[in-house]
Each structure stands twice: as C-alpha cells, then as structure tokens.
Amino acid sequence: MKLRFFAAILIFISAYTPLSLILIVYDWNGNALLCQNHPIITIGYFILSILSCIILWFSLRGFRSSDTTIKIKNISNRSTELLNYSIPYMISFFVTDLNDGKVLLNFIIFMILMGYLTYKTHNLFLNPILVFFGYNLYSIRYERDKNICEGTFIVKGKIKNEDKCHIVSISESLNLIIKINPEV
Numbered sequence: 001m002k003l004r005f006f007a008a009i010l011i012f013i014s015a016y017t018p019l020s021l022i023l024i025v026y027d028w029n030g031n032a033l034l035c036q037n038h039p040i041i042t043i044g045y046f047i048l049s050i051l052s053c054i055i056l057w058f059s060l061r062g063f064r065s066s067d068t069t070i071k072i073k074n075i076s077n078r079s080t081e082l083l084n085y086s087i088p089y090m091i092s093f094f095v096t097d098l099n100d101g102k103v104l105l106n107f108i109i110f111m112i113l114m115g116y117l118t119y120k121t122h123n124l125f126l127n128p129i130l131v132f133f134g135y136n137l138y139s140i141r142y143e144r145d146k147n148i149c150e151g152t153f154i155v156k157g158k159i160k161n162e163d164k165c166h167i168v169s170i171s172e173s174l175n176l177i178i179k180i181n182p183e184v
Helices: 005-015 017-027 039-061 079-092 101-120 128-132
Strands: 068-077 135-144 147-156 164-171 174-180
Touching: 005 017, 005 039, 005 101, 005 128, 017 039, 039 128, 128 135
Parallel strands: 147 174
Antiparallel strands: 068 135, 068 164, 135 147, 164 174
16 A cells, blocks of 8 residues: 555645744744735645644544554664754745745745655655654564564554554555554
C-alpha cells in the first residue's frame, strides 16, 4: 500500500504551519491585526496549513484497532532528524518581499522541490506538527510471527525494547503503533 499523493501533500503542508505564521508576520503592514499586504497568499497558506493539521490529527486518531502484534527488539529515534525541516525556515527569512514575483516563484519552486524529495525519500513523517501532537518517529527492529523485521513507525508516547505493540500499516514503508503492551 502506497501513501496517496494527496495525503502526502497535506502532511507536507502541515509540517510547515509555523512557516505560514512567519510569512504572515513578514507580510503584516503594521496597521491593524491581520492586515496583510498579500492576504490571499499569507492568510490562504495559513488556513490551508491549519486545515491540513486538523485532517492529520483526525486521521491519526482514526486508527483504533489491529490484529497485528509485534515485539520490539531494537529502537532508534528518528525524530532528531527534524533539523532537516529548518532549511525552508531559514530561507523564509530571505523571502521578505512578496511583491517580487521572481522571489516568490523561486520560493514556491523550492518548496515544491522539498515536498517532492520529502515524499520520494519517505521522510514525510519527520514532521514538527506530529511532535507537537505527541508523536515520534522511530526506526524499529521487531519480531512479527517469529520473523525479525525492520521498519519505520509513528508512535504516540514512549516505547522500549521488549514492548509488545499493535500496529497498523500506513504505507509500504511506514507503520503506526496504536497500542503499547495491550492487555490480552
């Protein structure tokens, strides 16, 4: 099962919700609250970001049951790789003039390229909004049906070696742990 492209776009947009706030501040004309020079761009992107966060939150909460159980053998936290998301934030400090079509177009091209690379490298879930919601990303070596496997997992809360977990497959390379040490 491959993650749908539309879902990937929403996840990517949600990751840059703080960037939408930075752009609102840059575009503020200083007169009144939320009085923007380019409201269609800044407020529109902010609303799209918030909507994508809401959809992401409800989607993750929608997974409730699973018959697939694994036993954790080894864990590596990948949430520390969130620094990769800082590059567009740094670049946003150079995109201060939304009137300059070339600057805005270059920024849009850069973000599209970042989104494509993030999607192709399966790093969509290295997402600061997921951390805000309490989720972490782990590379996990685990036992499933007496076979040792490795995979990437989204986990709400803490896990440790020897934990038994119920999981749901989100895509070909990503799983969600929905229950840690479930009662039998």
